[in-house]
Amino acid sequence: MSDVLYRAVSRADIPRLVELFNAQYARKKDEAYFVWQYFESAWPTVMMGAEVNGRLEGVFGLQRRLLTDGTAIGQAIDLLIAPQFRGKGVFAELGRLAVSCFADLKALCVFPNLNGRNACEKNLGWKVLGKIDSLELSSLATDACPVDTHSIVDENLKQFEYGGSTLAWRFCDKASYRYEYIRTGKEDFAITKIFVDPVSGKRYGDIVNFSCDMRDPDAISAVFLEAVKYLFRLKVESVTTWALPHTNLFHVLKGLGFTSKAQERYFCVKVLDSRQEFLYGFENWHLVQSDAEIY
Template identity: 25%
Template sequence: MVEKPTVRSFRPGDELGILALYRAVFNVDVSYQDWQWVYQQMPEEPAIIVVAENNEGIIGHYAVQPRPFWLHGKPCLAGLAVGTMVHPSARNLTTLIEMAHLAYDICRQRGLLFLYAFPNDAAWKVRQVVLGWQALPQLTEWEGPLLLPDSQMDTKIQIWTDFPLEFVPSLSLPNDEENQKGISGRRTPPWLHWRFFQNPDAEYKLLVVGSLDKMQGYAFLKEYVRSGVRYGHIVDWQVPIAQASTAKHLLVSAFKEFAQSQVERVSCWALPLSSLFNLLPDAGLSPTGRKTNFGYFNLSSQNDAILASNNSWNIQMGDSDVY
């Protein structure tokens, strides 16, 4: 007889049951190395993980990655909701709700102010109706053919495909006061190293304007094949919005780098608060690509107005768990 599941916080030793649940729900084999990177190795703190367990093992999972953010000029800790799943043989709303509520309580205890997520269509309806998440406009990829600019690559651009850990303390990121005015991921050297150079399954290129100890701007690039077409993603971008010339040089350099890898089309996310936003139309890109659901859950009784304003957000592909 199958027992009623118990909902509890993660305990060491749950990993094998969680990996088995990934296979049962999503039909994917997540390696232990991948699991550690996603859930245990973030520089801020490990993920908040809640599981549901019965006498047959772990049958439910709800997790939140703590992420450093800017919220209207103040640094804070937010959370990216990831890995929400319930075993097909045990699916019911009660288990999902109990896991979510316990996870939210732990998030509040750890000082997280809000959560955000990019759910698929089916999960998004449940999050909104059952868990009280708020929808924001879908994120639409800017995309288009790779058009080579006439200007040459800026000789001041450095390109990094690997980044030794000992270099991290010397990083001095560009001033991002513009990002601080809204809601955006707060980039720190340890976070950048974890997100882009410790990822066991993806390779990125870091393009730097200036030097590591005095960056004027940077871009992280990724290449992959979609439906037989080689794409170049601009996954992460940070150039102060007032530095239009720097931003233009960096975009030219990114396109030149893509061309050397036989990239055919380019894509990215860019919202109006980003210095990349106004450059894209002249570069041949338009907001006509894939759409991604996006929304938030406010963990406090404050900040409702700014969280609800889609004009406040500056989200990039680097803020997701996919790109």
């Protein structure tokens, strides 16, 4: 579209970002969110915008994140095009411009809903690796089922890096939610938050991240049980978390009574370096809720 001005979003655009997002989503964003996410981020971050007649009509955010092995990944966040400008090439151009801001990315990824998945697949050529269902626990089981650890193969799974500075930024007081660390040891902990459904008003507990030896079912159980007990003391309806079916975590949580709950969340990847083709394998990833910006 010839009448669209493509440019990087600045701090001065924040009020217009709030207007754009809150017109489309029930889950509202305030100005503090955009300051924290784009101008105080622990990761190099850019947001490209599409301006028409002085109004922001579309945006595409991109963070340069690292995997634990040092691989640079561009994670797309806050993707939104106003309805009247969809299907006109705006989304694809915003994505191209955002990716061009980083020279060393080995792959791109995103955690979209169904509409975002379709847009990334159709307009950007990204591959849908799989659908991420939540695991949910509605009450604390009296007896945990044993886990057959001999049937679980520990793999060198790819996961996002959460170092000290990253943790401090991602879960700080300026983030969208208030997070709490639930510790079972010096290095073992879970990070939790409370989510209040904007429609029903019900409270839910999320275990958004954790740290312990993924090869040790007892350590996983201890961390998650402590977090679950804490959240239920806060009178939540249920507790949710993520665990992909090929991980130790998934099997341990099933043993604790968690059940799969379908949700509209996907994981899409586009590999930019042919030596990283294994990133197209969903079975090669370990993902947690806090990897996605909405948590």
